[in-house]
Amino acid sequence: MSFEYTPPKYAQLIAELERRIDSGEYPPGSLLPSEHQLMAEFAMARPTVVKALGVLRDQGWIVTHQGKGRFVRGRPAIPTGQQVRAGRELLDRREVQASSRLLTAGEVEAPNRIAAYLGIKAKSSVVLRRTLVEHDNEPTEISSTWLPVEVAQGTALVESEELKQGVRRYVEAAAGTALDHIIEHITARNPTKEECTLLAVKSSAALLTVYAVACDATGKPWVVVESLLPGDRHELEDAYPIR
Structure with missing residues (x-):
């Protein structure tokens, strides 16, 4: 084919x-x-x-x-760490600026993978914010933010209004600490029935999933941002020095 x-x-x-x-x-x-x-x-x-x-x-x-x-400016030099990488872009993205629609904002049971990334017990309650991102009226991404309940409580992260700042700002203010680094995990899978509907893809489509786990300087994870991307509409690229 x-x-x-x-x-x-x-x-x-x-x-x-x-x-x-x-x-x-x-x-x-x-x-x-x-x-x-x-x-x-x-x-x-x-x-x-x-x-x-x-x-x-x-x-x-x-x-x-x-x-x-x-x-x-011309062709940039090879990135040295100042380039905006995928995980950082997800943390700093403002919902009010993106062409997005908020799908979910509230407490859910943490999937096993998310619980492992956050260092919490399986099936613990977490706060989930999920949005559908579109470009030129075409769905291109499902973005999900997963947070421990104690971090999100009392903040705009649990409200059903679009965030005016990136997730990082809210998390750092609630946690009282700065996020220091991101660990990214990239996987591929087929969509669920709901994802087929939201992204307008077939059940046989390949979806790329980028998990960005944001941690403080001690390595403690505070938030996971998940980006679900139809494989035929996205291309992931990175560049970095070899010495």
């Missing part, structure tokens, strides 16, 4: 802008086309263009000067 993969629109825009910067069409120091110009040229919605530009900024391709626009 033949298989064709079409990257999401924002990823296509990222690739084209990177190509133009690499080729010298957009030389270092030059002003990047505005959001409206890119929307018109590529026939894309503003959220798609903004997401692509945000990735390019975070990766070091461009820089934003308030009131002046976005300027080209």
